[in-house]
Amino acid sequence: MLGALCWLPFHLAPWMPLAFVPAMRGFRLAESPRDEVISLLAPMCGAYFGELIRRQLQDGTWEIDPDDHSNWRLSFDNCSLTFNPIGIALEVILAEDVPDWGAHLQTSPEDQLRVKKALEVFGDVRDRDYYTFSVRFEAIEQAYLGLLNNPEGMDPKG
Numbered sequence: 001m002l003g004a005l006c007w008l009p010f011h012l013a014p015w016m017p018l019a020f021v022p023a024m025r026g027f028r029l030a031e032s033p034r035d036e037v038i039s040l041l042a043p044m045c046g047a048y049f050g051e052l053i054r055r056q057l058q059d060g061t062w063e064i065d066p067d068d069h070s071n072w073r074l075s076f077d078n079c080s081l082t083f084n085p086i087g088i089a090l091e092v093i094l095a096e097d098v099p100d101w102g103a104h105l106q107t108s109p110e111d112q113l114r115v116k117k118a119l120e121v122f123g124d125v126r127d128r129d130y131y132t133f134s135v136r137f138e139a140i141e142q143a144y145l146g147l148l149n150n151p152e153g154m155d156p157k158g
Contacts, residue, residue, distance in 0.1 A: 041089070078147075080147070083140065084103055087102045088136050089133075096131070115143045115147065122142070
């Protein structure tokens with residue numbers, strides 16, 4: 001399946017290579033232990049996911065550590081938002097939180113309330129939805145746009 005998806009041009013079907021990931025949860029391969037497969041899949045999917053976001057928002061700078069994927073970050077020039085796309089990929093693949101990978105959105109203390117308010121439009125999200133690339137993409141985009149569209153901040157009372 002993956003081989004069939006990889007030939008699609010990036011601009012025609014950017015989400016297609018990530019579409020197979022939820023189907024991979026709980027998989028087993030006879031020749032390869034699960035951890036080894038995940039250690040290959042997560043960086044590939046995370047880098048691709050991060051690049052989709054960077055291109056969609058037309059902003060973003062990669063900070064990479066070639067020796068440690070847990071230190072990778074995508075940060076933005078126009079706001080204080082940052083996260084680790086590989087950490088997000090790990091959480092999507094495993095369908096659980098993975099500590100110390102920076103998968104959750106991080107921002108400066110003065111922007112935290114604005115991000116929280118921007119994300120409240122989603123309401124409660126089911127776990128099975130939270131651990132998808134599409135919901136994570138929408139949340140990152142919403143947080144980013146919330147920070148850009150309200151540079152003075154939101155009224156904490158409202």
